[in-house]
Amino acid sequence: MALTIPSEFRDLLQKKTFASLATVMPDGTPQVTPVWIDYDGKNLLVNSARGRQKDKNMKPGAPVAVALVDPDNPYRYLQVRGRVAEVTEQGADEQIDRMAQKYLGKDKYPFRQPGEVRVIYKIEPISTQGM
Secondary structure (H helix, E strand, O other), X not given: OOOOOOHHHOHHHHOOOEEXXXXXXXXXXXXXXXXXXXXXXXXXXXXXXXXXXXXXXXOOOOEEEEEEEOOOOOOOEEEEEEEEEEEEOOOHHHHXXXXXXXXXXXXXXXXXXXXXXXXXEEEEEEEEEEO
């Protein structure tokens, strides 16, 4: 059953908080990547490009975990366990530009590669734990 992010931790999603995204490799081993994080009021959003390891691991229904550490207080954090609810290319270019504004202060994502296809992964929270 999906749940919402606790209100006392939603500020972490507004700040320039880097998240650690844990996915599962095809052989069952964990893979962790630092990512920019967004929130649509229901799901956590991660943006990546087709063909990367995250893309290969984050199929609909795949289990994931996300850890967010408060950049102003490293002893305050939120862990979210969930599943990939949706994978979509729709709106992904615009969303990565918004994330570039948030994290880099730039209007456009400056690391785009020729032919790159951006993707949004919507992560449905199933459980949360914070301190």
